[in-house]
Every structure is written in structure tokens, then in C-alpha cells.
Amino acid sequence: MANALSQPLTPWSADHRHQLDRDARSIFILLPRSAVALANVVGSFHPDSGIDLSEAFRDGRGVLAKGRLELDEGVEVSYELTLCDAASDNAFKLELTIFDPAVDGDAGELHRGVVTLDSPITISLFGDGWTIALIEEPITEDEYGQRQGSVCPVCTSDQIEGGRIEVDGGGAWQPIACNHCGSTWDDDFKLTGYSRLSISREDAAND
Ligand SMILES: [Zn+2]
Numbered sequence: 001m002a003n004a005l006s007q008p009l010t011p012w013s014a015d016h017r018h019q020l021d022r023d024a025r026s027i028f029i030l031l032p033r034s035a036v037a038l039a040n041v042v043g044s045f046h047p048d049s050g051i052d053l054s055e056a057f058r059d060g061r062g063v064l065a066k067g068r069l070e071l072d073e074g075v076e077v078s079y080e081l082t083l084c085d086a087a088s089d090n091a092f093k094l095e096l097t098i099f100d101p102a103v104d105g106d107a108g109e110l111h112r113g114v115v116t117l118d119s120p121i122t123i124s125l126f127g128d129g130w131t132i133a134l135i136e137e138p139i140t141e142d143e144y145g146q147r148q149g150s151v152c153p154v155c156t157s158d159q160i161e162g163g164r165i166e167v168d169g170g171g172a173w174q175p176i177a178c179n180h181c182g183s184t185w186d187d188d189f190k191l192t193g194y195s196r197l198s199i200s201r202e203d204a205a206n207d
Contacts, residue, residue, distance in 0.1 A: 026120070026131040027069050029081065029096075035064035036117065036136050039083060039094055064094065068101065071130050076101060077110060081134070084114070096132065098123065149187050152178035162187070 031039075062083030070076050077098045084095040098111040111123050120133035138153040151158050157180035165174045170191040177184045 025072065025129065026133065027071060029065065029067075029069070029079065029132060029134050030137045031065055031081070031117070031134050032137050035081075039064060039117070069098075069132075071125065072128070075126065075128075077125070081115075094134070096121070098125065149176075152181060152183055153185060154178065154183040155181040157181065165189075 063080060064083060065081040066079060068076055068078050078101045079099070080097045082095050082097070084093055093114045094116060096111070096113055096115045097109060100108040100110055102108070110125050113121055113123065115121050115132070115134060117134050117136075120131050122129055122131050124130075139147075139151075139156065144151075144153050150160075152160050155178060157178055159179040161177050161179060163175040163177075165172055172189040172191075173186040174189070175184065176187055
């Protein structure tokens with residue numbers, strides 16, 4: 001089964017990613033930030049510049065990301081995102097290939113299409129359609145801590161809301177939800193020591 005349908009939705013910007021919700025059969029592929037940077041750099045090269053990078057990205061050596069996607073309940077595929085030399089318009093692009101994980105090799109290829117970070121694509125597999133968007137990986141835990149958790153790690157919106165803090169042993173956590181993109185996560189807290197100690201005279205006398 002080859003590629004059935006591939007078309008961009010317009011208008012689109014990364015700020016609109018919350019428009020894609022999973023109920024509408026929308027899938028995100030998270031791209032590591034380093035991959036985004038590499039794709040942007042390579043994508044900016046044009047053969048007219050005299051630099052031919054096509055060889056470097058043949059044979060899967062330009063793989064930026066690969067993994068599994070659950071398209072729908074019970075419908076799982078694997079994907080590979082590679083830099084490709086799109087000969088048609090003299091530019092380097094990202095190529096998304098979707099495989100049936102149960103079938104080995106090229107025979108398992110279900111879809112292949114050129115995608116960009118700027119617009120999602122719609123694919124049709126097994127008679128159903130899904131929208132796939134590439135987005136940058138969420139900010140790291142370290143970055144999140146440095147920003148003192150003031151933003152959503154996925155869309156960086158500050159429209160976030162915290163639930164009840166739960167304490168257990170040496171730690172605590174608070175469920176947080178983003179009202180902008182719908183992501184949810186826990187803020188984690190660690191016991192670091194004590195302060196404002198007041199010694200009870202009774203206890204001291206009993207020693
Ligand atoms: Zn968000």
C-alpha cells in the first residue's frame with residue numbers, strides 16, 4: 001500500500017498546534033531541538049551555493065528522528081524522519097516514512113511524503129485519515145526548573161493551572177494542566193531540609 005494522500009493544511013503556524021487535538025486524529029512527532037537546528041541549517045543550503053550535501057543524507061544517514069506512533073486505538077505504526085534531497089525543487093527537505101511495524105523492511109512502507117516544520121500533513125492509512133504535525137521537543141526538565149515552572153513545557157504558554165499538592169516521603173508533586181494546548185504533567189518537589197526549627201521544652205527535658 002503506497003502513499004494515498006498528502007496535503008498541507010493552511011494557514012498553519014506552530015502557535016496553532018493546539019488546534020490539533022487527538023480526538024480529531026491528530027498526531028505530533030516531537031523533534032529533538034538539535035534535529036530542528038540541523039534541519040534548518042541543511043535546509044538553508046541550496047545546490048546553487050556549490051555545496052552538495054546530498055551524499056551525506058543518503059542511505060538513512062540523515063535520520064533526524066524515529067519512533068512509534070499510536071495513530072488510533074490499536075493502530076500503531078513506526079516512522080522515520082530523514083533529511084532528503086528533494087530534487088524537484090532543488091532543496092533539502094524532511095521526508096516522513098510510515099511503516100507497518102509488523103512487516104520487515106521496505107515491504108512495510110505505508111506512506112512516504114515530504115513534510116515541513118511549518119505545516120502538518122494529512123495521511124490516509126487503512127481507509128482512515130490522520131493529521132501529523134512536527135513540533136519541537138518540549139523544554140527539558142532542567143529548563144523547566146530554571147524557569148520555575150511558570151510555563152507549559154510543551155507550548156510555553158503561561159495559561160497553566162495547578163491542582164492539589166500531594167506529599168509522600170521526601171517529595172511532593174502537583175498535577176498541572178495547560179489551558180492552552182491541553183497538556184498535563186506533574187510538578188515535582190523534593191525535600192531539601194528544614195527551617196524555622198522550634199525545640200519543644202518537654203522533649204528536651206525528657207532526654
Ligand atoms: Zn501547553
